[in-house]
Amino acid sequence: MKIWPAPPDHGIVFVRTDLKRPELIPARCENIRSTQNASTLGVNGTRVGTVEHLLAAFYGLQIDNAVVEVQGPEIPIMDGSAEPFVQMLYAAGAERQSRPRRKLVVTRPVRVEENGKWAELMPSDRLRIRFTISFDHPAIKDQTLEVEFSNGNFREEISRARTFGFLHEVETLKAHGLAKGGSLENAVILDAQGVINPEGLRFPDEFVRHKILDTLGDLMLIGLPIQGAYRGYKSGHSLNLKLVQALLADHAAYDIL
16 A cells, blocks of 8 residues: 545545556545445445445544555555555654635534444534443453544554454454454454453554544545544444434534635
8 A cells, every 4th residue: 555645635545556457446435335334435346345444544633635545455454554655654744724614514413323323513613532342351341432533643542552352253254255364363262251462462452443433534524624523322333423423414514714
């Protein structure tokens, strides 16, 4: 994967460079093709998957315009968090561009619900995310965390949180020829008793922190920075996408400034 600069108002655009005819795939919600296990974008049959961690890194570092070239159908998983991407972007540096930055401001509540899960956006003076997870597992149980994104706290509080999964799920996926690259090096894996990674967790509540990371990546599919308060209960990529779609469909629910 390579990340290149882009002009103002360009947005984040993915390009598959392993194909004879590279297809431009803007990071917009209308280009989502799958939300199973990850967010997958596609245009004209060309897809690029697992975009959410990189998009969260862009969001957290306030990078609005970039071209992402990727040789293959999926963004590298790295260690399962956004930290490697954050390090890359810090090393490259960011440039203030010549046009005023636009943002989407939530002006009235928008909410979606599905099978006891829900997600909502409400007016706020800045971006806040409050997330609750609930798993019938002794190492997770119920976790709630609220983060107000300001002063660069994304890097320290959220970017290092890794994706997680259960050992029996990984074994089933591999038996069907999937998750071939999955290992303890790119995810937190739990068996019936607890975390099996030798190094343990990076945060006591790393699980809910990663859900907030995923949510940031999903909100990036609005195509503009968002000013509003997000609250989610057991939400995921699919419900977050429906929330973004519901927001954009209700023109009275937001202003663009």
